[in-house]
Amino acid sequence: xxxxxxxxxxxxxxxxxxxxxxxxxxxxxxxxxxxxxxxxxxxxxxxxxxxxxxxxxxxxxxxxxxxxxxxxxxxxxxxxxxxxxxxxxxxxxxxxxxxxxxxxxxxxxxxxxxxxxxxxxxxxxxxxxxxxxxxxxxxxxxxxxxxxxxxxxxxxxxxxxxxxxxxxxxxxxxxxxxxxxxxxxxxxxxxxxxxxxxxxxxxxxxxxxxxxxxxxxxxxxxxxxxxxxxxxxxxxxxxxxxxxxxxxxxxxxxxxxxxxxxxxxxxxxxxxxxxxxxxxxxxxxxxxxxxxxxxxxxxxxxxxxxxxxxxxxxxxxxxxxxxxxxxxxxxxxxxxxxxxxxxxxxxxxxxxxxxxxxxxxxxxxxxxxxxxxxxxxxxxxxxxxxxxxxxxxxxxxxxxxxxxxxxxxxxxxx
Numbered sequence: 001x002x003x004x005x006x007x008x009x010x011x012x013x014x015x016x017x018x019x020x021x022x023x024x025x026x027x028x029x030x031x032x033x034x035x036x037x038x039x040x041x042x043x044x045x046x047x048x049x050x051x052x053x054x055x056x057x058x059x060x061x062x063x064x065x066x067x068x069x070x071x072x073x074x075x076x077x078x079x080x081x082x083x084x085x086x087x088x089x090x091x092x093x094x095x096x097x098x099x100x101x102x103x104x105x106x107x108x109x110x111x112x113x114x115x116x117x118x119x120x121x122x123x124x125x126x127x128x129x130x131x132x133x134x135x136x137x138x139x140x141x142x143x144x145x146x147x148x149x150x151x152x153x154x155x156x157x158x159x160x161x162x163x164x165x166x167x168x169x170x171x172x173x174x175x176x177x178x179x180x181x182x183x184x185x186x187x188x189x190x191x192x193x194x195x196x197x198x199x200x201x202x203x204x205x206x207x208x209x210x211x212x213x214x215x216x217x218x219x220x221x222x223x224x225x226x227x228x229x230x231x232x233x234x235x236x237x238x239x240x241x242x243x244x245x246x247x248x249x250x251x252x253x254x255x256x257x258x259x260x261x262x263x264x265x266x267x268x269x270x271x272x273x274x275x276x277x278x279x280x281x282x283x284x285x286x287x288x289x290x291x292x293x294x295x296x297x298x299x300x301x302x303x304x305x306x307x308x309x310x311x312x313x314x315x316x317x318x319x320x321x322x323x324x325x326x327x328x329x330x331x332x333x334x335x336x337x338x339x340x341x342x343x344x345x346x347x348x349x350x351x352x353x354x355x356x357x358x359x360x361x362x363x364x365x366x367x368x369x370x371x372x373x374x375x376x377x378x379x380x381x382x383x384x385x386x387x388x389x390x391x392x393x394x395x396x397x398x399x400x401x402x403x404x405x406x407x408x409x410x411x412x413x414x
Contacts, residue, residue, distance in 0.1 A: 009048070019070070027041050065086070084132055089175065092175065101150055112152050115148045123170070130376065131376050142168070145163045169207065172213065178380075187210070194207070202246065205246070212225075216260050221264035225257050231253055300342045340373050348377065351364075355391070361397065364406075378410060388403065
């Protein structure tokens with residue numbers, strides 16, 4: 001057996017059960033794919049001696065679409081379980097490729113309330129940076145939400161469309177975070193199409209943000225900014241009469257426009273939008289109207305989110321020193337009120353800012369804080385892996401061990 005083997009048969013058996021369930025395999029389906037009987041699967045899941053044989057482990061790993069080291073090595077097992085893998089991305093791709101409305105017969109009725117609960121669960125998992133959880137259950141939500149739209153009574157049709165928009169948005173955001181940009185574009189476009197069919201402002205505002213992100217990832221920044229500002233103009237008259245429902249989405253459109261401008265490295269445009277002109281003023285005004293000054297669900301929008309977006313924009317404009325100066329004015333308590341996903345991304349921005357100013361020691365500390373807040377953001381995301389590689393190349397002194405330990409947990413080498 002390989003030298004990395006450290007797990008007992010009982011531990012390996014537990015991992016077989018975990019990955020079988022994560023892949024959505026019943027015992028029968030797993031047995032069929034292994035070319036074995038259900039009784040054989042039961043023996044394996046109890047820790048049968050066959051788990052000492054590398055050939056058996058390799059076959060199990062192949063069927064479960066994981067590395068054999070995920071079964072036998074503790075560090076690899078923990079890291080792989082926490083992260084979104086190729087199999088999950090492929091499952092989302094396949095879900096986006098299904099068109100149940102084309103079927104001659106409508107599918108099983110799906111309760112709108114049931115898919116709303118699924119979507120709320122995955123929304124909260126996203127805000128907690130539990131991306132493996134989102135990826136595991138998102139394909140089912142995509143299927144169920146499409147079915148709900150087909151079968152919902154008229155009184156619940158808008159609610160069904162909103163869940164479907166949410167599912168497509170989660171798919172797009174997830175895929176962008178893990179740099180599967182082509183499929184992310186597809187999911188975002190589906191969200192927009194669904195929102196347009198529903199003709200629902202809430203859905204359109206959320207879908208527009210997804211489309212803008214996808215555009216930005218495809219180097220279409222000006223188009224993304226235009227879409228965001230056009231949507232903000234479209235919904236402005238509705239916001240005053242429905243602030244509790246629409247204000248946070250309205251504010252986030254302006255924040256997204258300003259950060260998109262900064263990501264284009266167009267200093268004149270970004271500075272105009274982010275500091276002096278309408279987007280900054282509109283976002284701040286919307287945040288000032290928020291009670292109790294931030295919204296915890298859907299957007300995390302509020303005064304603090306406006307401030308950390310300013311930090312992010314300055315980092316993207318290569319004004320790292322100014323970004324750190326401004327960050328120092330934001331109170332720690334305000335940051336702590338944000339979701340783990342927002343806090344971790346703010347800390348990643350500070351990591352990059354300190355790296356650009358040559359303070360690699362402080363950069364390493366912020367990256368460690370990000371890992372402590374939301375481990376998957378650092379251990380699983382390509383963006384964080386790039387920061388880790390940079391720190392591995394540049395860190396010296398007492399920070400070396402800290403960075404190496406983080407890199408080991410993330411499976412990153414220099």
